[in-house]
Amino acid sequence: MVGQFDGKVVVVTGGGSGIGRCCAVAFAQHGARVVVADVAVDGGEETARQIVTDGGEALFVRADVAQSGEVRAMLSRAVETYGRLDYAVNNAGISAGFPLHEYPDEDWERVLRINLTGVFLCMKHEIIHMLAHGGGGHRQHRIGGWSCRVTRRRRLHGQQTRRRRADQGGCPRVCPAGHARQRRLPWLYPDPHGPL
Numbered sequence: 001m002v003g004q005f006d007g008k009v010v011v012v013t014g015g016g017s018g019i020g021r022c023c024a025v026a027f028a029q030h031g032a033r034v035v036v037a038d039v040a041v042d043g044g045e046e047t048a049r050q051i052v053t054d055g056g057e058a059l060f061v062r063a064d065v066a067q068s069g070e071v072r073a074m075l076s077r078a079v080e081t082y083g084r085l086d087y088a089v090n091n092a093g094i095s096a097g098f099p100l101h102e103y104p105d106e107d108w109e110r111v112l113r114i115n116l117t118g119v120f121l122c123m124k125h126e127i128i129h130m131l132a133h134g135g136g137g138h139r140q141h142r143i144g145g146w147s148c149r150v151t152r153r154r155r156l157h158g159q160q161t162r163r164r165r166a167d168q169g170g171c172p173r174v175c176p177a178g179h180a181r182q183r184r185l186p187w188l189y190p191d192p193h194g195p196l
């Protein structure tokens with residue numbers, strides 16, 4: 001299998017179903033070795049099985065993205081198995097599906113813990129591994145609505161970069177995905193006029 005991501009390693013959180021599974025399979029079809037991370041064991045194993053059956057390489061690791069220790073252990077396993085980490089799709093998330101004025105407080109706390117803190121924890125530990133393996137210019141995509149990229153240059157010169165971005169009217173390190181996402185991952189969006 002020869003592709004755009006040959007030899008690269010990608011982690012897809014929430015890879016056990018839906019958008020995460022599609023991303024995991026698509027990365028594998030383009031040559032990446034895929035670490036599928038999910039709390040749902042059946043779904044996660046099924047995604048990995050699909051990839052391997054299609055001739056790709058995949059590993060399922062059960063991990064709750066809201067638990068720092070589980071995120072760290074999952075990423076250690078990924079790097080032990082494949083030797084590096086190049087990309088991450090921090091997609092795991094939930095929605096309790098209530099209208100705002102009926103949203104139970106405890107459900108809101110849970111959404112924040114998984115959808116917000118979970119992305120933070122994953123990115124924090126993913127970036128450590130990416131930089132440790134010569135990372136630079138890597139991009140992380142939060143398919144659920146936010147994207148972020150990190151570069152070694154920006155880590156070293158973060159202040160200048162933040163100032164320059166602010167001058168350009170942009171936000172420094174995290175920005176809504178939207179059209180930029182479509183430009184960066186054209187193979188996920190074969191129809192340029194299709195939905196984002």
Ligand SMILES: NC(=O)c1ccc[n+]([C@@H]2O[C@H](COP(=O)([O-])OP(=O)(O)OC[C@H]3O[C@@H](n4cnc5c(N)ncnc54)[C@H](O)[C@@H]3O)[C@@H](O)[C@H]2O)c1
Nearest residue numbers: 014016017018019020038039040064065091092093094144
């Ligand atoms: N589908 C949409 O229309 C839509 C719209 C906006 C945002 N999103 C976001 O996109 C992402 C994927 O959506 P989807 O429709 O594929 O959802 P989905 O429910 O099919 O998939 C989410 C996956 O995340 C996993 N997950 C949940 N909590 C987890 C945790 N704590 N740790 C690890 N894995 C966990 C689930 O087991 C599941 O496999 C979600 O974050 C969702 O909030 C989806």
